[in-house]
Amino acid sequence: MPTVTTSDAIEGVHIVEPDIHGDQRGLFIETYRREWFPNGREMVQANRANRQAGALVGLHYHLHQADYWYVPFGTAMVVLHDLREGGPTDGATLSLELTGENHCGVFIPPGVAHGFAAVTDMVITYLVDGYYNPQDELGVAWDDPDVAADWGITGPVLSERDQSNPRRSDLPAGRRPYWKMRT
Numbered sequence: 159m160p161t162v163t164t165s166d167a168i169e170g171v172h173i174v175e176p177d178i179h180g181d182q183r184g185l186f187i188e189t190y191r192r193e194w195f196p197n198g199r200e201m202v203q204a205n206r207a208n209r210q211a212g213a214l215v216g217l218h219y220h221l222h223q224a225d226y227w228y229v230p231f232g233t234a235m236v237v238l239h240d241l242r243e244g245g246p247t248d249g250a251t252l253s254l255e256l257t258g259e260n261h262c263g264v265f266i267p268p269g270v271a272h273g274f275a276a277v278t279d280m281v282i283t284y285l286v287d288g289y290y291n292p293q294d295e296l297g298v299a300w301d302d303p304d305v306a307a308d309w310g311i312t313g314p315v316l317s318e319r320d321q322s323n324p325r326r327s328d329l330p331a332g333r334r335p336y337w338k339m340r341t
Contacts, residue, residue, distance in 0.1 A: 160176040160177050161175040162175075162194045167251070168252050171265065171267065173262060173263070174263040174265070175261075176262070195226075195265045197267075199224065201226060201285035204283065204284070204286075205283065207281070209276040210279055210315075211277065212313065213316075214273065214274070214276070214311070214314035214320065215275075216297070217239060217300050217307075218295065220268050222288055223291070224267050224287045224288075225265075225284050226263060226266070226285040226286075228261075228284070229257055229282050230281055231280060231281040232257070232277075233257045233277040234255070234256045235277055236272070236273070237309060238251070238266060239271040239272075240271075241326065241334060242270070243336045245269075245336075246337075253310075255277075258280075276311075277310050277311060296333055298323050298324065302325045
């Protein structure tokens with residue numbers, strides 16, 4: 159059985175340290191099970207992204223969608239920031255390293271902004287519990303001092319979208335998540 163730890167920093171975030179089975183043929187790792195996460199729903203879409211060292215993606219967030227991230231190759235510095243107004247960890251930031259060596263995964267609930275920096279060339283896979291919905295693709299500035307993220311890289315390469323995300327304090331009305339436990 160893997161070790162599934164609930165984050166002390168951000169309510170509803172779970173970090174998975176999987177069991178790794180290997181022999182002369184290679185490795186077998188069970189990377190995800192829905193039952194590991196309280197309030198988890200069925201994941202309905204899987205995505206993969208390859209990123210070159212120095213790329214930074216985020217910070218993105220969803221009002222309705224949860225994500226599960228896993229890095230099978232390379233190293234990512236993952237930054238999570240709780241935007242859920244009125245929640246017990248509103249305003250908290252968590253940084254953690256996902257790598258092809260530690261094989262950890264992270265479950266990210268709706269309302270928690272998430273992004274990653276490619277410390278090395280890397281591959282990230284992510285499962286989501288909702289189909290792509292452009293109205294639920296939101297962002298907050300990666301370099302917002304209120305987030306105070308440590309990305310582990312200098313001179314990041316960003317998309318136009320990620321360069322133009324508003325600061326946390328400037329999120330438009332109706333686009334700031336509020337605290338509620340999903341059922």
